[in-house]
Amino acid sequence: xxxxxxxxxxxxFHNGHNYxxxxxxxxxxxxxxxxxxxxxxxxxxxxxxIDKWMRANEALQNGVDLVVELPIQWSLQSADYFARGxxxxxxxxxxxxxxFGTDVASEFDYQAFGKFVKENQKTxxxxxxxxxxxxxxxxxxxxxVYRELYPQLLLTGEQPNHxxxxxxxxxxxxxxxxxxxxPLPRVGASYHSKEIHNEIASATAxxxxxxxxxxxxxxxxxxxxxxxxxYQITWNNYWEFLKYRIIISSVDELREIYQMVEGLxxxxxxxxxxxxxxxxxxxxxxxxxxxxxxxxxLLCYVLLNIKTSDIKEAxxxxxxxxxxxTENGQRYLKEKKAVIDYPVLSKIGKKEEQAYKLTVRSDxxxxxxNPLILEQNFGKFPIRSNPL
Amino acid sequence: xxxxxxxxxxxxFHNGHNYxxxxxxxxxxxxxxxxxxxxxxxxxxxxxxIDKWMRANEALQNGVDLVVELPIQWSLQSADYFARGxxxxxxxxxxxxxxFGTDVASEFDYQAFGKFVKENQKTxxxxxxxxxxxxxxxxxxxxxVYRELYPQLLLTGEQPNHxxxxxxxxxxxxxxxxxxxxPLPRVGASYHSKEIHNEIASATAxxxxxxxxxxxxxxxxxxxxxxxxxYQITWNNYWEFLKYRIIISSVDELREIYQMVEGLxxxxxxxxxxxxxxxxxxxxxxxxxxxxxxxxxLLCYVLLNIKTSDIKEAxxxxxxxxxxxTENGQRYLKEKKAVIDYPVLSKIGKKEEQAYKLTVRSDxxxxxxNPLILEQNFGKFPIRSNPL
Numbered sequence: 060x061x062x063x064x065x066x067x068x069x070x071x072f073h074n075g076h077n078y079x080x081x082x083x084x085x086x087x088x089x090x091x092x093x094x095x096x097x098x099x100x101x102x103x104x105x106x107x108x109i110d111k112w113m114r115a116n117e118a119l120q121n122g123v124d125l126v127v128e129l130p131i132q133w134s135l136q137s138a139d140y141f142a143r144g145x146x147x148x149x150x151x152x153x154x155x156x157x158x159f160g161t162d163v164a165s166e167f168d169y170q171a172f173g174k175f176v177k178e179n180q181k182t183x184x185x186x187x188x189x190x191x192x193x194x195x196x197x198x199x200x201x202x203x204v205y206r207e208l209y210p211q212l213l214l215t216g217e218q219p220n221h222x223x224x225x226x227x228x229x230x231x232x233x234x235x236x237x238x239x240x241x242p243l244p245r246v247g248a249s250y251h252s253k254e255i256h257n258e259i260a261s262a263t264a265x266x267x268x269x270x271x272x273x274x275x276x277x278x279x280x281x282x283x284x285x286x287x288x289x290y291q292i293t294w295n296n297y298w299e300f301l302k303y304r305i306i307i308s309s310v311d312e313l314r315e316i317y318q319m320v321e322g323l324x325x326x327x328x329x330x331x332x333x334x335x336x337x338x339x340x341x342x343x344x345x346x347x348x349x350x351x352x353x354x355x356x357l358l359c360y361v362l363l364n365i366k367t368s369d370i371k372e373a374x375x376x377x378x379x380x381x382x383x384x385t386e387n388g389q390r391y392l393k394e395k396k397a398v399i400d401y402p403v404l405s406k407i408g409k410k411e412e413q414a415y416k417l418t419v420r421s422d423x424x425x426x427x428x429n430p431l432i433l434e435q436n437f438g439k440f441p442i443r444s445n446p447l
Numbered sequence: 448x449x450x451x452x453x454x455x456x457x458x459x460f461h462n463g464h465n466y467x468x469x470x471x472x473x474x475x476x477x478x479x480x481x482x483x484x485x486x487x488x489x490x491x492x493x494x495x496x497i498d499k500w501m502r503a504n505e506a507l508q509n510g511v512d513l514v515v516e517l518p519i520q521w522s523l524q525s526a527d528y529f530a531r532g533x534x535x536x537x538x539x540x541x542x543x544x545x546x547f548g549t550d551v552a553s554e555f556d557y558q559a560f561g562k563f564v565k566e567n568q569k570t571x572x573x574x575x576x577x578x579x580x581x582x583x584x585x586x587x588x589x590x591x592v593y594r595e596l597y598p599q600l601l602l603t604g605e606q607p608n609h610x611x612x613x614x615x616x617x618x619x620x621x622x623x624x625x626x627x628x629x630p631l632p633r634v635g636a637s638y639h640s641k642e643i644h645n646e647i648a649s650a651t652a653x654x655x656x657x658x659x660x661x662x663x664x665x666x667x668x669x670x671x672x673x674x675x676x677x678y679q680i681t682w683n684n685y686w687e688f689l690k691y692r693i694i695i696s697s698v699d700e701l702r703e704i705y706q707m708v709e710g711l712x713x714x715x716x717x718x719x720x721x722x723x724x725x726x727x728x729x730x731x732x733x734x735x736x737x738x739x740x741x742x743x744x745l746l747c748y749v750l751l752n753i754k755t756s757d758i759k760e761a762x763x764x765x766x767x768x769x770x771x772x773t774e775n776g777q778r779y780l781k782e783k784k785a786v787i788d789y790p791v792l793s794k795i796g797k798k799e800e801q802a803y804k805l806t807v808r809s810d811x812x813x814x815x816x817n818p819l820i821l822e823q824n825f826g827k828f829p830i831r832s833n834p835l
Binding site for chain 2 (some may be wrong): 299300302303304306307308330362363364420423424427
């Protein structure tokens, strides 16, 4: 059997994701579509609007055959590490290709770019050193580097999907057997678009609409509509915990948190008393150098007490936590069992809980955001879905 | 001017406390009654039902002339340290006598007992070593020690005020100029009595009645009745924070907490997921050796992130934080200014906040228990009270 991989967050699953899964199958001519999906804490430094099991279920009912969790050490990360984790798990799952959305209309050759980076890493690093300066974020500096070394990228600074695609390509190029990369031009809505006009809208627009109490039935499948009636999680659900955590911690303790650099711990301590909401706090803490997303991720690490050593330890132990499959997905998993790179977790008992502890602990905090959120790991089995 | 000191918690201030203040003045023939009062976290390991400013105000309107805060490093402690801190501050404030409630009816000579302990410390320590065994708490062992060495104590194990009185006496005897001790037999209600019958009821009974929604006007002064209408704090207000805190902390981190001994950190970690309330959790954690109060104090330290080093540091820097005074109380403070042992804090600005940081930080957490609790330290001045 042949698989095409996709790297996703599904926050929540919408019609655009359905289109993506369908096109992935069609363009790759694969038997199964395998999704590596962020768990309950997402790339842009926020909790998922509904839990990972609900989001996996939505996917399985709408074109995806197998959903494996992208654990927190990879999901709650800048684009680089997010891509690294996603590609790592798709490679481990023996996908032959991967399909991703892009906001570049032209026929850009991602695979060629990946190869270029692999072969010119030294020059890239040197140029990065030269161009690096304290007023620019990492992403901004990298953009400048590629403007110089690979001008055909045509980076405008407003194509997050294209940038993510480039990162996938770089990661994929590092493997002995790179997967075939299948870019899929986005339709209907740009990534950050905040309005809903037709059947396809961005997840950002959908979350905004939900929070404003608007109906989103037009742009999401039925399962998502029904799931969203249970609860909707935002950072607000954790604001009191975050505030409490910053109040009780010394600057020395905060300094141990992953990505707490350049005295940010003092900023957190001094600004926490004045903010009346998470929103206000982030606005107060962020600077030119530290974007909102970067700060939000940092605040997730603080909330979840994630230290550099926790991340490094988790990076060393990779597992494939299966959230669910269709019959086809299960068949694929069985067939590849012997060649898959990492242990497959299809049930989390006491032993597996220990192996997977960073995600388990974080999910416990996620659960505290709303009494309706169920246990996320212990005793859970993969969803078996048989869509019509 | 002459002062009589009292060591109190006022949780909340009731008619029995009013009687205590009146009798203290009468029996001591002092010009002022000086109360050293626990701040927002109390001896039995719980948050105060209303904040320290409200409780100080109640006292000032009902027979007390000066209220000084017993800070958290002394208030949230076993009877020994609680007494040590209370006597320390009364000594610092140059009180000539101190008056305390006792549940022993006979004319017991506390001062003589204090002297005996001072002069026989070595024998007491040796006997303690001999009798000590892992199934008994510290208090139980001490009871056995005194049964042997000072049988006239007549300890029954059910006289918490008598035991506290003994501890005051021991502490007081250590000073060059011990204060005169004035025991006051309790009237109307035993310490732990849970029923309200007449004008005087125990604070325990009053809190129970309040939580059950009963009227307590009969047993508390008017100011207390009106204060209790604002809010009533219990451990329940902090249960979610405590649970979150235990979930995110590793056993290594919990082990750094003050009084976390003999693997209690593992008990906390393993029992936290099953408990549905603070009550349930305490019941699950407590053992024969670790009483409910002991565990509740430990959980306060966990909630407030108080480490052994924090306590030791705070013990080294003593301040007299004035919560309020009557005209008479203020006059006393002025007169004694030059001879008072520790710095008097009558306003907490940025500088004083640093000096008083353990209490300030704990009060910030206390404040998170209810949005109606006002700022507790920064920018606060002593209450000036002129009761009729």
